[in-house]
Amino acid sequence: MSGEDRLSKLAAFTTERPLLLVGCGRMGGALLKGWIGAGIDPAAVLVVDPATANGGSSAPEGVAAVADLAGLPEGITPRMIVLAIKPQVMDEAMPGLKTFTDRGATVLSIAAGKGLAYFKAAFGAEAPVIRAMPNTPAAIGQAIPAGIANAHVDAATRELAELLLGTVGAFVWLDEEKHMDAVTAVSGSGPAYVFYLTECLASAGAAAGLPPELSHKLALHTVAGAGALLAEGDLAPAELREAVTSPAGTTAAALDVLMSEKGLSVLMRKAVTAATKRSRELSR
Numbered sequence: 001m002s003g004e005d006r007l008s009k010l011a012a013f014t015t016e017r018p019l020l021l022v023g024c025g026r027m028g029g030a031l032l033k034g035w036i037g038a039g040i041d042p043a044a045v046l047v048v049d050p051a052t053a054n055g056g057s058s059a060p061e062g063v064a065a066v067a068d069l070a071g072l073p074e075g076i077t078p079r080m081i082v083l084a085i086k087p088q089v090m091d092e093a094m095p096g097l098k099t100f101t102d103r104g105a106t107v108l109s110i111a112a113g114k115g116l117a118y119f120k121a122a123f124g125a126e127a128p129v130i131r132a133m134p135n136t137p138a139a140i141g142q143a144i145p146a147g148i149a150n151a152h153v154d155a156a157t158r159e160l161a162e163l164l165l166g167t168v169g170a171f172v173w174l175d176e177e178k179h180m181d182a183v184t185a186v187s188g189s190g191p192a193y194v195f196y197l198t199e200c201l202a203s204a205g206a207a208a209g210l211p212p213e214l215s216h217k218l219a220l221h222t223v224a225g226a227g228a229l230l231a232e233g234d235l236a237p238a239e240l241r242e243a244v245t246s247p248a249g250t251t252a253a254a255l256d257v258l259m260s261e262k263g264l265s266v267l268m269r270k271a272v273t274a275a276t277k278r279s280r281e282l283s284r
């Protein structure tokens with residue numbers, strides 16, 4: 001879709017049918033930055049976040065921000081409500097939002113562990129709800145948000161959600177909500193695994209005799225550079241790996257360890273299984 005087409009579709013958000021962002025912290029703030037960058041009219045976005053009460057809102061110029069729902073203009077009818085608050089505060093926010101879903105707003109929640117059934121209980125069986133899981137590279141427009149919509153979300157609204165989440169990365173739809181736990185374990189939590197891998201590589205370099213600062217720099221740039229090569233998408237990860245592995249060379253010596261029976265593959269599987277299980281527990 002061309003930038004112009006995207007912009008004309010995003011013009012569905014107007015001052016009469018605004019986009020309401022509830023929670024403008026790390027992830028809400030990243031989304032808002034993406035929307036404004038994509039050309040959404042700032043006057044068509046309203047932000048609710050207690051930080052505004054302390055002058056701490058990260059809302060960009062032109063976007064009206066209020067500390068709580070009571071501060072919103074009376075009688076507004078949002079086209080969509082994006083919920084970017086922590087799951088722990090979700091219960092208390094729900095009753096105040098029902099008036100908007102009753103007036104036809106679609107809910108797009110990015111909260112971990114709050115499934116479609118939770119929103120059905122809060123807003124009623126007919127309310128259109130989309131649940132999505134972004135990840136931290138959203139801050140630089142490099143996320144891979146994944147989403148699932150209930151049966152009440154029409155095609156135009158699905159497309160709007162796709163466009164909104166697409167402003168922070170490459171959006172994908174899921175066919176089944178049950179996949180959300182594994183998505184959370186792979187892409188939601190995944191950036192932390194890569195950060196930890198970088199820490200491990202840096203400390204292993206230091207243990208091999210490098211000055212720690214140099215080792216940190218080498219590890220960081222190696223992970224970032226390898227990620228950029230992967231992102232080019234010309235070669236699969238295994239092909240890129242094989243291309244740098246000469247028989248009996250240094251990389252092969254390291255991969256013999258990493259790919260051994262108790263190596264990284266087994267550990268990663270255990271890690272993703274643990275995160276999937278935890279996501280399932282948190283959803284209950």
Ligand SMILES: NC(=O)c1ccc[n+]([C@@H]2O[C@H](COP(=O)([O-])OP(=O)(O)OC[C@H]3O[C@@H](n4cnc5c(N)ncnc54)[C@H](OP(=O)(O)O)[C@@H]3O)[C@@H](O)[C@H]2O)c1
Nearest residue numbers: 023024025026027048049084085086087110111112134136
């Ligand atoms: N960060 C991630 O990597 C990530 C990834 C995937 C999904 N998510 C999901 O995104 C959501 C937000 O996470 P986050 O990391 O952005 O959290 P965050 O930085 O703490 O942002 C949440 C914001 O919501 C505000 N808030 C609290 N209660 C509110 C209310 N009743 N109405 C409006 N705003 C309220 C908070 O203000 P106070 O600080 O004053 O309470 C804070 O500014 C979570 O549900 C999380 O599961 C996050």
